[in-house]
Amino acid sequence: MKKILLVVAVVALYILHQDIWFWRSSRLVLGFIPVGLYYHGWFSVAASLLMWLLVTYAWPSHLEQEVEETDTREDEDR
């Protein structure tokens, strides 16, 4: 279930990149940042948060274990 939610989050963020709702707006946020640029700035922050979620809840720790086991076996062989 956790993995499905993460996949949904990745797909949702990918779709949110296509922000057609700000396409023609030249509105300025805080008086100087174009709204489209402001949105994509926050999109980058959201991408970072999503990466944190992936690293926290879907980290491929089995790969680390496999490498550690291989290292241990090699050390024993020596």
Next chain:
Amino acid sequence: MIPAIVVFLYLAAVLYIGIFAFRRASGREKAEDYFLASRSLGPFVFLFSLFGTNMTAFAILGSSGHAFNNGIVTFGLMASSSGLVIPLTIFLIGTRVWALGKKYGFMTPVQMFRDRWECTHIGTVIFVVQAVLLVPYIIIGIMGGGTTLYTISNGLVPYWFGGAIVALVVMSYVFFGGMRGTAWVNTFQTVLFLCFGALALIVIGVGMGGFRNSAQAIQGSPLSWLLTRERISPYYFFSYTFIPLSAIAFPHILIFCLTAKKMSQFKKTVIFYPLCILAIWLPCVFLGVMANRVTDIPEIRAKQEARRVLATQGKNMAPEVRDELRDQSAGDDVIMLLLHRYAPLWLAGLLGAGIMAAVMASDSQILALSTMFTEDVFAFYGGKTRFGETVQVQTGRLFIILITLFAYAIALRAPETIFELAIQYAFSGFAALSPLLVAALFWKGSTKWGALAVTLWTVFAVVAVAVLQAIVPAPAPGPPTVVWAPGGVDVLSRTPGGTAVFGFMPVVPMVLISALLMIVVSLMTKKPAITTVARYFGDRD
């Protein structure tokens, strides 16, 4: 001249870091130490060097130049899409390649492909395609160095000499320092640019009398479209999300993934990558757009005038005249022009050094090519067994000298635009090669014939797009030239900026057809031995 002196001091610092500060080699050299820093990079260096490796001259000069002529769309096209896709591919693919490299001793992607699909010469074909797509980056790096030094010194340092200095500096620290030297130089350069990028934003902002006035002036002028995306098709915008797939398929990025000491070091890289992109690209794009309000820099006014003439009279002009106007309106030097105008001399020098840092990103590509040549060709065809590992490292170093001299010789003779175009094709080409990695790591049923089909398709598609763009001249800004429209459906068009297939950039069909070919051809051909597949997937069953 002061900025040029600061840049020379910076180059000396880079040389010191690369050659001396992190040189450990003594006695007999090991290939893994020279080419992969003994897979021992720590989390800080791994994050910044991997990010720095991906930061080419285009990220700095090109992004502000693109934003100058196209507006804020540049950030969504190239930065925020990369901020999502690149760390995702590092998370999914980079970690797995790292683990396989540790387990089986791979030093290049082709070594992994050869082992995974039990192939020999198909691996060599992949090596050749990767190398050919990578060489233009090295050439453009040297060209960028020559141009930047020429601009910073107000023409006192000629282009040939600037290019030679950059080539010599990069070649020296890659030659002596190998991966360790390259990684530390990249880290130094990335930190430098992160610091000075923010400083540039503040200094130029103050010089321009504040961004609020400039932004509001643009909003109320005929240039208000620069603050929107109304001149860009949503299909084109969507297409750009496929381009960052190229990052993980670049050999130098994948080889860098092998240098981490522990897999946990990927965590910080994956999390902070989007923020690093934000920190560097946002100021560059913003400054590029705001440069349109600068009225006291004649060069910027000339660019705007060329853009205006192209937009209003371009349709009635000969293709060559349109190309000339496009060159005149190109904004790659707007950041440099803003610095010259608004920053004090010493700061312009420091910021110029920061720009040099980005321009010199070709170091990793040179090292990657050397690693690939010595591992995928020299060692694979018996050189390592016959002559030993020390000779292998020496061969790698000789290759670094030869490839740098070759790139410098080409940089002196060929026009820069050719290689800028080649890089455009290379991005799409490497994106089209990305299904190789996905199939090798996630699909048991993939075969070497599927891999060959993907590689040959990539070559065909890159050449086809290049030929089309050479034959059909780019139209004036506005509607594209329809090249092929069976039944009234616009299948193939020539746009002012490139080519469109059903309205999408060529990279979309290239990647999708690559993936399809991998599936279809693999289903029709013989799989590798069960024992081989088990080495990659067995533990997860």
